[in-house]
Amino acid sequence: MTRLTTAKSFLADTLTGLEIAGALHLDFDGYRTEVRSNSQELLDALGDYFRDFLSDGAENAHTVIHALEDAAPEPSDLGVEFTEKQPDPGKTKIKEEYAELPDGRAVRKRLTGMLFVFGGGVNVALGPCLENDNQVVNFVNNRFIEWTLDRGSLLFHAAGVAKNGRGMAFAGFSGMGKSTLALHVMRLQTDFVSNDRLMVQRDAQGDAGTGLIMYGVAKMPRINPGTVLHNPSLTPVMDDEERDRFAAMPQSELWTLEHKYDAFIDECFGEGRFRLAAPMSCLVLLNWQRDGGELIVSRVDLSRREDLMPAFMKSPGLFYRPGDDAQLDFSEQAYRELLDRCPVYELSGGVDFERAAEKCVAILEG
16 A cells, blocks of 8 residues: 655555546536546446536646545555544544645545545545545535635535525524525525535625625535425435335434435436526525424624524535635634625524525515
8 A cells, every 4th residue: 555655646656557547527617627537437426426517628627636446545554643533513423534744634534444635736535436436526526615715715504596696595503404495495496506515705796785706516415305205396316115104204203314315406406407606695594493483584683693603604624725825714703704795684483494485585586
């Protein structure tokens, strides 16, 4: 096994004697990515997943990623000391460990053994990629997130939709259903921008009211059975047998299941409905509860509602390694200043996705 000394040497040594099967070319709203692999089966799987963003590869890529199918490398063979990544607040399981390199960083997934090495123009995913293609998808998307953050964006834990040149972001505390609400709003003829992450920055050419633009991530919504059963547009996600089995469950059990499905936007809502950028016209914060009575929609002032800030602020995490010229400020004040001209709405009272979707579209079209 190649030892980890630098990212650049690790890639060169790993590629020695390895036959590259081909390349996949992607275009994320002008950010061009080339994925090379020794596995054509992996390239085909990634091409199907990213089918909304395929490119002919005519132009030079901003980023080249090597996704290399191999056995999971043993940490002891890599010659570096890994540090455990402590769980996020509210979580207990350690999922990742990392090592800093002179020109980059290595991150190892403890459960799957997948190794990711990046920095200095090098981007490598090594291990059982086919078995863990979702982690390769995330790695590809994290390169776009890093590129966008380095250009002055702040990261939001939020979903997003757009209509007629106006974008709406949805955020909320854990379990509030921001993705579920976004998919209900999609039934009202909006476009999909993002499921769980948005990068937001100032843009003089953006929405005339806020001067903001939001960028999404090319990742399909990961949804639970309860979301599927209560949204007719998501019918293609599961077969009839599964639908009948989940429909027979008590509601309290249904909404707590860990089972997840990928909802492909073109299959559920039609082709051409997934876009990765839109002027951001408002932010909607979900702060409701089941059996909470009538839905309440109210505009809020974040300077007086510090309790709502954690609902959308998001740390970039291990897969973000800032560029040399990046100006970093992920403080609450930075988020408040970014949103100073952006209307913010709170959904409180009782959970009502259909009525909330109608209210949100009315705001978006207003």
